[in-house]
Amino acid sequence: MNHQALSSFIWSVADLLRGDYKRSEYGRVILPFTVLRRLDCVLEASKAAVLKEFDAKTKAGLNPEPFLLRKTGQRFYNTSELDLVKLLGDQDNIRKNLYAYVQAFSPATRDIFERFDFYTLVERLAKTNLLYLVTEKFAGIDLHPETVDNASMGLVFEELIRRFAEDSNETAGEHFTPREVIRLMVNLLFIEDDDVLTPGNAVVRTIYDPTAGTGGMLSIASEYLLEHNPQARLTVYGQELNDESYAICKADMLIKEQEVANIAAGNTLSDDGHSKRKFDYMLSNPPFGVEWKKVEKAIRQEHEAKGFDGRFGPGLPRVSDGSMLFLMHLLSKMRPAKDGGSRFGIVLNGSPLFTGGAGSGESEIRRYVLENDLVEAIVGLPTDMFYNTGIATYVWILSNKKLAERKGRVQLIDASGFWQKMRKSLGSKRKEMSDAHIATVTRLFGDFTEAELVTVFDAAGQVQGEPQLLTGTDNAPVSPEGGKLKRVPISRIFRNDDFGYTTITVERPLKDEAGKPVLGLKGKQKGKPQPDSALRDTENVPLAEDIQAYFKREVLPHALDAWIDEEKSKVGYEIPFNRHFYVFEPPRDLHTIDEELKAVSASIMRMLEELAE
Incomplete structure (x- = not known):
């Protein structure tokens, strides 16, 4: 069952809730129960062994936790004899038994359900006589990893969050990023690091996302690295403000055997959950155009008191858009170049490129990253790529370990035309980048080359064949007699x-x-x-x-x-x-336009005469 069919099946639980819950409240029930059933299925095979081990070690007066973790093969466990299926056997006591079952999870797992406010949820379901019916529905869903792998489960969570966000008029894009955008960013992040990608090198690296959402960026980065080098180990870190997204991210990390303590809760800008850490790689998709007035006092205090010893030394952007604060936060997390350096990718809208004149906070931040030679590339993405906005977006790649040929240079890549139409729109998302599009952008970045898209037109102005992507070493096609070549820059390289x-x-x-x-x-x-x-x-x-x-x-x-x-x-x-990729199109001559207008006018007059007859 694919993730869309599975999420549609889970969505059918909403039929039970209709009437007692508003549509905007469905997610508060379905998301925590989906997580619970997933954990339930993961622990199913080791249930008997865990109970036996728990009994033996408790009687021996030993701390059972390390032994139980070894038995489960996971970073969590449950010491209750119950599971969702067994809960159905005692309908009269299901509320009390469900409490006991959740309380029997290991501490980090219990925190997940506290973030969901699970106990309040159970009380409300019990009062409306829905608790047994909802539990029965989820007990019938097979979410075992052998049936639904981790990658598919992540997509299920994202699909559910998107639906609930639309129903409650929330911004789904604050919770997760389209998978193809993450794949592109991960490609750009790792492409120049041969030591990490070479199979057999048992390297250990760290990656961090200060706006982790449901953990999609961290998961895809881990999958990418393991695919290329199974011996590599990538330790993930993150922080997330939204409680539901944090709970799902933490559950995902548990199942993937990552250290859940590395995922912090809270506002990254005002309460840094990893204040003393530096990282090898970082990824982030901060919310676009969201004001930071709530945390303004703490941020200004850090800026004024600590300066460049803090996170916001270069300057502060206007209060109406805090995305550049996340850019500076990531800069502060870069490992020094003498210790191996760092590279990170961040998704921003167009505003950070040009908003603010000389001396403004935005300009000073741009000045800092360019004068310190930290910007490797900026990639313009197609519009309508994100679930909550159709505006133009850009991926910035920054590094303090530039290769020699990149020093003092910035590469701009216009990938706004690299898209295909989706079969079905998802919110504001109508376009997606194919694997071929991602590969092309990755190659242009990896080769650090200028490129242009060349289209051949014949004498009649008709396109001949497919447009060709040419780099500096490629030969341009020959234009037919009377025809022309249209050259559109795709990749350009500039001095800082x-x-x-x-x-x-x-x-x-x-x-x-x-x-x-x-x-x-x-x-x-x-x-x-x-x-x-x-x-x-x-x-x-x-x-x-x-x-x-x-x-x-x-x-x-x-x-x-x-x-x-x-x-x-x-x-x-x-x-x-956009100015660097603008191609002037000369207007058609007035005679041609005049002739076309005469032809259209004549056609309209003929149709009017026919109607009058």
């Missing part, structure tokens, strides 16, 4: 300072009624022309240009009395991504 500029303030003199400049009378301004604020202007001068040469060329020919107020000059950085 290509994105920098100096904002200069251009002043012009204030003049009196006679048209003479007004001079200052006191202090430093004595005898100097006073500026007219109404005529004040600013110019952005590229960092690579000499400011005085630019001023003489671009300003003085139009305003001979202008001067630069040096004290107001500021350095800024922006990354005008």
Whole structure:
């Protein structure tokens, strides 16, 4: 049974809840019971051995926990003789027995159900006489790992969360990221690390997600590494704010034999759950356009008190969008280059690329990552890729262990055209990247090459064949007689300072009624022309240009009395991504347009005449 069919089957439980629960409340019942049944099935085979071991070690006065974990082969256990199927045998006492069953789980597992507020849920189901019926429904679902593997189970959780989020008008994208986006990010994260990917190398690495959601990014990264190098060990860490997502992530980590203590709960920005740790790899998809007013006091206090010794030294973005705070948080978690360095990928919307002028918090953050040569690449994704938004999104790859050829350079890859239409839309998600699309972007990044998509048109303007992706070493196709080639850049490489500029303030003199400049009378301004604020202007001068040469060329020919107020000059950085991939399309000639209009007008007149007959 695939994950969509399975989630549809689980969704049928909603039929029992209809009337006693609102649609927006279905998830509060279905999600914890799905987790419970999954854990129930995982422990089924070792149940008898665990009970026997628990009895023996308890009688011997020993701590039974390490022995029970060895018997289960998992990082959790349950010491109750009950399971969901046996609970059905005593309908009158199912509430009390269900409590006892959940209480018999190991401590970390009990915390999962506390996050779900499971006991309140059970009380409400019991009062509405639904507890037995819901338990019976889930007891009949086979969620054993041999039937539903871990990857499929993760997809089931995501599908359920998406449905419940839509029904309650929540943002599903805050809980998880589309799988193909994660696969692309993981590819880019590992592609240059041959020592990690080479089979036989028993390397140990750490990976961290400060916005872990249901744990999808951590799971896919682990699967990718094990697929390429079974001897490698990837220890995962994360933090999640939403209790339900945290509970599912923790359950997923339990089943995959990861250390659940590595998944922290709470707000990453105000209460860092891994404050003293550095990591080899990091991934994050922070919420887009979400304000950080609730934690503003704590963040500003850290920024002002600790500066660059804290997480937010470079600057603070505007309160209306906190995504760049997560970028700086990840920067603070990078392992020093002398200790092996780090690489991380983060999904951001378009705002962090260009919002804020020179001297603003956003510009200062961009300035920090570019002047410290931390940005390896930025990949523009197709629109309509995420479940809760159709806006343009970008994957930033940052590293403090750049290869020699990448030093001082940033690669921009426009993958906005690399998509295929989904058979069925899921929320705002209408497009997906195929394996071939992901492979192409990965290759362009791995080869660190510029590339363009070349389309051949014949003399009649018709496309000939499929567009070809050409790198610098490829030969372009020959255009047919009378035809043309359309070249669209896909990958471009820039120097870091290509994105920098100096904002200069251009002043012009204030003049009196006679048209003479007004001079200052006191202090430093004595005898100097006073500026007219109404005529004040600013110019952005590229960092690579000499400011005085630019001023003489671009300003003085139009305003001979202008001067630069040096004290107001500021350095800024922006990354005008779309501008670097814009291709000018010359408009059609007026004669052609006029002829088409005449033809359309004539056609309309003929149809009107036919109607009049």
